[in-house]
Amino acid sequence: MSIELDHTIVPSHDKLASAKQLADLLSVPWAPPALGPFAPVFVNEGLTLDFIQTDEDFPVYHFCFRVNQQQFDEILGRIRAADIPYRSSVRGPMDMQINTDYGGNMIYWNEPEGHQWEMLTVSYARQSA
Template identity: 35%
Template sequence: MSITLNHTIVPAIDNEAAARFFASVMGLDYAGPDRHFAPVRVNESLTLDFMSVENPTGHHLAFDVDPSTFDVILTRLRAAGVPYGNDPGEPGNSRIDHPLCARGLYFVDDARNLYEVMSPR
């Protein structure tokens, strides 16, 4: 049997706000809460379950996307005024020249979760 990641818990200050933010940037749907989670389906095998916690410690979540999806995500970040950048230590530098791929960026949410979006071209 192959191993795939089914879901992961993403700490949040406000789970629904965090789920809506992530879904809006990434172009995904957020259908509402499920018990104490705010799930966002990323693809057919992965769901991010945002969960409100006291004193959340941010995680790093990295995503590979195709070039056109990267362009749309970048456009959404700019339109929403969300800082982004090519350096995890300085995610607001507005650069997309990523050290590991042709184009990439990082952005952060209120709980200090660091999202990385990488594109091969």
């Protein structure tokens, strides 16, 4: 069996709003917590992001989603419709541009809690040999 990431916990000051926004943008299901402390976002069949409520300070987390071109276009459309600023570089200004440096499309945006989301169509971390 290969090792796969099953879930990770995402700290939040408003777990319901954060989980709902990400699920809406990615067009994936999420669930308000019925039992337990988490508001889960079901990214795919093998990965869940569990948003947890906290009053404590927390670091900004970075998550990157690799998608196909059609998904990229659809998600970017939802980001634009929600008037969420985005950028073409990890630390650059909100230039509302798409990065094409690696042979695909890539953008970054921050959610209200500060966490940084990245979406790309070609992985620069796993370039073909």
